[in-house]
Amino acid sequence: MDFPFDLNALFPERVSVLDSNLTAGRKAPGRPDPQIQIATVIDELGKASAKAQQLPAPITSAAKLQANRHHLYLLKDGEQNGGSAVVVGFLKVGCKKLFLLDQQGAHVETEPLCVLDFYIKETLQRHGYGLELFNFMLKHKQVEPGQMAYDRPSAKFLSFLDKHYDLKNSVPQVNNFVVFSGFFKSRSAAQ
Numbered sequence: 001m002d003f004p005f006d007l008n009a010l011f012p013e014r015v016s017v018l019d020s021n022l023t024a025g026r027k028a029p030g031r032p033d034p035q036i037q038i039a040t041v042i043d044e045l046g047k048a049s050a051k052a053q054q055l056p057a058p059i060t061s062a063a064k065l066q067a068n069r070h071h072l073y074l075l076k077d078g079e080q081n082g083g084s085a086v087v088v089g090f091l092k093v094g095c096k097k098l099f100l101l102d103q104q105g106a107h108v109e110t111e112p113l114c115v116l117d118f119y120i121k122e123t124l125q126r127h128g129y130g131l132e133l134f135n136f137m138l139k140h141k142q143v144e145p146g147q148m149a150y151d152r153p154s155a156k157f158l159s160f161l162d163k164h165y166d167l168k169n170s171v172p173q174v175n176n177f178v179v180f181s182g183f184f185k186s187r188s189a190a191q
């Protein structure tokens with residue numbers, strides 16, 4: 001995924017945390033408005049993620065990020081591409097009001113932090129980048145993987161959650177969200 005601009009200037013940090021403001025650093029004098037370039041990067045990532053998951057349309061775009069209270073974590077590798085950096089992938093999270101079924105099949109109204117989209121560039125998958133990004137988000141949000149809900153997770157993502165966080169036993173739901181067995185325990189402990 002190549003872009004005709006300097007990704008290291010656009011995204012000064014290895015992981016950038018983007019929200020509806022679409023800003024990742026300070027605007028440098030004399031440079032074009034970074035928002036437009038950031039929007040281009042997000043739109044391309046959203047399209048690549050949708051393609052990888054065989055979705056009919058992207059669930060991530062700059063316009064959607066601007067319209068919602070989501071956080072998008074964008075990972076770059078500043079050393080690659082002759083030092084001009086590559087965008088490795090992204091993870092998008094946000095809180096959603098959900099009606100979930102607990103282990104006894106009772107409806108529970110919740111508003112957990114949800115993983116909404118997650119994508120690592122095909123050639124860079126299985127190199128630990130996804131784990132780096134996910135761990136960054138967990139620290140930033142001060143949350144444990146078992147306390148989160150997962151929107152229509154792919155087979156690769158389910159394998160990822162099992163391997164890295166030992167999340168195996170999901171509690172059956174009637175919507176597209178997946179939660180794991182500890183989800184309801186950690187909720188009742190917090191109440």
Ligand code: ACO
Pocket residue numbers: 049052053115116117118119120121124125126127128129130131132150151152153154155156157159160161163
């Ligand atoms: N096939 C099966 N499992 C995979 C694959 C794959 N091609 N790629 C990664 N995984 C899982 C495995 O558990 C793997 O461990 P293993 O190699 O020992 O089997 C583990 O992830 C590797 O961990 P990382 O290297 O940290 O993960 P990666 O950088 O590949 O990121 C991700 C994981 C984001 C799921 C990536 O594979 C990807 O972008 N896949 C395509 C898009 C996708 O399915 N995104 C999830 C959408 S669902 C949602 O967002 C709610």
